[in-house]
Amino acid sequence: MDMHTSSAATRAQFNYGVEGLKASEELLLKSLVRLLAGRTQHQWVYHPQAPDVWILAHGLPAPISSGPAPAPIITVGKTEKQAPDYLNLPLRPNEIEAAFNRVGGTILESRIQATQDTDVNLYPASYKLSRWPRVHLLGSAERMRLATLLLSRPLTLAQLSRQSGLSPIVCEGFIDDLKTTGLIETLRIQVVQTPAIKTTEAQNSSPVDSTAPLSLFARIRNRLNQRVTGNS
Amino acid sequence: MEHKILFTGVAGAGKTTAIAAVSEIATMNTDVRNTDQSLGKETTTVGLDYGELTLEGGDKLRLYGTPGQMRFDFMWHILARGALGLIILIDNRRPDPIADLDVYLNGFKQLINDTACVVAVGRTETHGTPDIEEFAIHLEAKGILCPVLPTDVRDTAQVVQLLELLMLQLEAKH
Numbered sequence: 001m002d003m004h005t006s007s008a009a010t011r012a013q014f015n016y017g018v019e020g021l022k023a024s025e026e027l028l029l030k031s032l033v034r035l036l037a038g039r040t041q042h043q044w045v046y047h048p049q050a051p052d053v054w055i056l057a058h059g060l061p062a063p064i065s066s067g068p069a070p071a072p073i074i075t076v077g078k079t080e081k082q083a084p085d086y087l088n089l090p091l092r093p094n095e096i097e098a099a100f101n102r103v104g105g106t107i108l109e110s111r112i113q114a115t116q117d118t119d120v121n122l123y124p125a126s127y128k129l130s131r132w133p134r135v136h137l138l139g140s141a142e143r144m145r146l147a148t149l150l151l152s153r154p155l156t157l158a159q160l161s162r163q164s165g166l167s168p169i170v171c172e173g174f175i176d177d178l179k180t181t182g183l184i185e186t187l188r189i190q191v192v193q194t195p196a197i198k199t200t201e202a203q204n205s206s207p208v209d210s211t212a213p214l215s216l217f218a219r220i221r222n223r224l225n226q227r228v229t230g231n232s
Numbered sequence: 233m234e235h236k237i238l239f240t241g242v243a244g245a246g247k248t249t250a251i252a253a254v255s256e257i258a259t260m261n262t263d264v265r266n267t268d269q270s271l272g273k274e275t276t277t278v279g280l281d282y283g284e285l286t287l288e289g290g291d292k293l294r295l296y297g298t299p300g301q302m303r304f305d306f307m308w309h310i311l312a313r314g315a316l317g318l319i320i321l322i323d324n325r326r327p328d329p330i331a332d333l334d335v336y337l338n339g340f341k342q343l344i345n346d347t348a349c350v351v352a353v354g355r356t357e358t359h360g361t362p363d364i365e366e367f368a369i370h371l372e373a374k375g376i377l378c379p380v381l382p383t384d385v386r387d388t389a390q391v392v393q394l395l396e397l398l399m400l401q402l403e404a405k406h
Binding site for chain 1 (some may be wrong): 348377378395
């Protein structure tokens with residue numbers, strides 16, 4: 001059993017498209033994204049017909065969106081701009097990984113929020129582990145992360161998905177497995193959320209908050225990932 | 233800014249190795265020739281280990297390995313001040329690893345209550361008893377909820393995993 005590798009099948013999958021880069025840069029970007037497939041928090045597939053995020057050359061206007069909301073953009077250029085949604089040339093794997101993780105987390109959160117907006121249940125189930133589960137239930141690094149989060153405090157399925165970066169289906173599967181052990185407690189906590197508040201929150205939240213500084217813990221995690229990938 | 237994470241555990245549990253696995257600088261320690269044959273190694277750390285990582289923005293993450301011997305427990309409290317969290321390394325070859333765990337749960341009680349901890353059990357491939365389940369049950373009985381997993385601290389990825397699980401707990405609590 002390898003507990004230290006990521007299982008691609010359990011991660012949320014998103015599409016990306018590329019516009020305006022030189023052919024060599026585009027080829028390098030796609031190659032690096034494929035190489036990073038085992039490390040990024042989400043799976044990324046090149047699919048320019050229906051991208052969840054655009055990778056655009058600096059100065060290029062945003063493509064016209066066919067969906068209800070414009071896809072977020074990661075800009076590639078040479079201005080040495082220090083921003084989470086900006087990749088400086090030459091492309092570096094650790095910066096690509098960090099940018100894709102960041103935008104993937106934002107997309108996932110917006111989708112979970114959309115699901116919650118249609119959920120009329122004001123008493124969603126929260127789950128809490130009473131102790132660390134048996135080893136046979138923890139066959140992947142993802143499951144260890146889920147177990148760790150569920151030990152820390154009661155979490156709804158949506159909260160667990162958001163904090164772990166894993167799809168709700170994966171989280172639900174793990175909770176279902178835990179239910180057979182008797183180690184997980186199900187709580188019903190009222191969520192105080194009126195339609196008016198929801199509307200305000202939706203208006204205030206942009207698809208990608210590219211200006212938010214990384215938390216201390218995220219910076220530590222990024223640095224540790226660099227140690228594993230050998231980028232420094 | 234500076235931040236710190238502590239690694240603790242008995243002499244020989246692998247604190248020096250764990251810190252060296254992730255530190256970006258050559259680790260500093262105060263190793264001396266070992267005269268305790270039961271440890272089965274030529275040197276042992278009588279002071280502390282030190283390694284560090286530079287974070288985005290220039291902050292430093294300092295990694296400290298506490299001296300393992302209980303006679304140095306006065307240093308544990310000094311090192312624990314302001315730490316982000318604790319990683320406890322257990323050597324499963326020892327006569328009573330659960331009792332070893334208790335030493336550090338008690339010695340770092342305040343830090344564990346205030347922050348988070350992860351228990352890493354080494355040498356389980358050759359010494360399977362007590363198993364991870366026994367550690368988990370013991371931790372539950374002590375009222376401590378934290379991950380406990382078999383770990384080979386010579387493997388950087390496994391040490392990183394310990395730190396990642398520590399970060400996850402801290403994020404969930406904040």
